[in-house]
Amino acid sequence: MLYLVVGLMAFLGVRSVLFPPDTAAPPAPADPQAQARADDVPEAAAQQVAARFARNYLTWSKDNPTAREKELAADLPKDADATAGWDGNGAQLVAQTIPGQVTHTGPHQARVVVDVRVSTTTGQGKKARSVSSWRGLEVPVAETGGRVLVTGQPALIGAQQPVPWTAPEVPDEDTDLSRSTRSGIESFFTAWVAGTAEQAAAPGAKISPLGEGIALRSVEAWRVEAGSGARRTGVATVRWSVAGAELQQPYRVTIAQVSASGASRWQVWQVSAQ
The missing domain is CATH 3.10.450.540 (Nuclear Transport Factor 2; Chain: A,)
Structure with missing residues (x-):
């Protein structure tokens, strides 16, 4: 009996060397950057929605307050407050919007900077005149349900300021x-x-x-x-x-x-x- 046990153990030892057991391949290391990119809001869509919302958000007229709400509702979550912080007074018109930097703030969330050219009228009668200026607006957006929505109140931000730049030397002339x-x-x-x-x-x-x-x-x-x-x-x-x-x-x-x-x-x- 002893010889039988020794022989069986010897056989199993040789077999494990000749035919090692299958081992599962180690899982491929996760690429955190790839996952982060997959969670990013599509920048082109984010800029498009933010620019449209910025135009409607900074356009208002006390003579037609519901027009602004109707336009804003198209880019807000269902049942969101479409007055978006406006008190219903005054008048302002947006002439141009230029979307810029997109900052990703979380999975499927971002903030978009939009440059907005606004026009207002000051004075009355013969003293009335139109004044135009640029405003910076930052718009929070998120991707959900296959589209990009504005998820919260935008905020006015400071405009870009000039910075120094040294031009390269002028080449010699022929x-x-x-x-x-x-x-x-x-x-x-x-x-x-x-x-x-x-x-x-x-x-x-x-x-x-x-x-x-x-x-x-x-x-x-x-x-x-x-x-x-x-x-x-x-x-x-x-x-x-x-x-x-x-x-x-x-x-x-x-x-x-x-x-x-x-x-x-x-x-x-x-x-x-x-």
């Missing part, structure tokens, strides 16, 4: 190329404002027309940056006539060297803001 290409640049801007830019631009360039109501006063300056190659970059300072005023603007212009029939010339390839 004076010879600036001088030899200036007439071509003037011809391009003349053609551009006339709607015939394709006649003055390099072959293959895609430059959309400026549209009507703009006239060219002058190309005040043209400066090609030092460099080499068949494409170069410069800055043109242009003065336009628009709506009874003159407007000076700088343009970053890329010019390309075009060869044909043994001759070459520089033509405009791209135009953008500086």
Whole structure:
């Protein structure tokens, strides 16, 4: 009997080495960032809803108080108070809303900053005048039931303030190329404002027309940056006539060297803001 037990134990030991028992694979480590992203409110939808709500929230008229409530109710939870803190007095109109930063505050919750251009009327009779200004509004939103809703009272916040910025150093100028290409640049801007830019631009360039109501006063300056190659970059300072005023603007212009029939010339390839 003793030999039988010893033999069985020996057999089981060998078997465990040759055929180890199956072990379940360890679970994959959770990715907390992936889970957080899955819980985020969709930013495009959040901005759209917040911008619409901001327009309706800051638009009111004591002569038609229910109009505001009806508009706000579309983006509020069911049976929420659609007066949204307004006492029913005064009049204000929103001309524009620009949604901005979305801050995620919890699973399926966020706050959206909206810049709002409001217009009010001050004074009465002949002294009445319209005054417009920008307001900052932060709107709380949440994703629920397959859509984004405004979940609480928005709050007016401070507007963005100017901050310092140091412009990069201006590159050296290629004076010879600036001088030899200036007439071509003037011809391009003349053609551009006339709607015939394709006649003055390099072959293959895609430059959309400026549209009507703009006239060219002058190309005040043209400066090609030092460099080499068949494409170069410069800055043109242009003065336009628009709506009874003159407007000076700088343009970053890329010019390309075009060869044909043994001759070459520089033509405009791209135009953008500086």
